[in-house]
Amino acid sequence: MTTTTDRAAQADLAARAIHLMVNGTLDDFRRVVHPEATNREAASEPPNCRGRGPNAFWGTARWLRTAFADMAFGISTVLVDGDLAVTHGTVSGRHVGDMVIWTPEATVERAFAPTGKRFEVNHAHFLRFRDGLVVEHWAVRDDQSLAMQLGWVPPTPVYLLRCALATRRHRRAG
Template sequence: MTDGGLVVLHTTMSGRHTGTCVTYDENARPSGALPATGKTFSVTQTHWCRSADGRLIEHWANRDDLGQAVQLGWVPPTPWYVLRMRLALRRARRSMADMNEPS
């Protein structure tokens, strides 16, 4: 839908979780890791964009992050998944440390 400089998109995002998703803190260090579950998900999103002079100047989004997390088994986490999360975070931090070592 469009109205002047406003564009609205209602979309569905779907996929399968096949790789570790790593989050980073304000210092670009790994702060969390969600190891692959192999599960599929499908969630809706709505995006609102405002444009002026042919450029995108504002963007708002409404996503179903909780629905995605439940479908992927992130929430509520099982004790086994919490252990896998900690091991994946350890691997991500070690990988970052290895990249930062002088050669």
């Protein structure tokens, strides 16, 4: 049976794991993420994010930080049940770099050129624990609101051209 103390520790760990995406170091991730941890969201992320353990989670953080400045995760609720914690809140930031989306085959699918626009959208993150560390992560995100706030949809013809050029640049760098 999970005690109140255990639930509080897991809630703190869940919140810490989410906040590390903004300002954590690789060493910070090593203290929070299990060596066998997997991120179910990594299929559209760069290849270095698709492995297991702290290095893969660190890769995700670097990928997000490349595209978004002033990023912040506001967590309003954390629920814990057994070995699972769920956080709910918002993520906000400003789109300052190319947001590169990858295919399951680890090639560049497309790149969204920076717009400089700010965003704030809802997020829910699910984290499973083993040995006091995060061993699994998946999320529910409001990507449509993100795309609309950043001007990705509906795109202007000029923005479509900027994205096409960014995509070509990233595919060539491959």
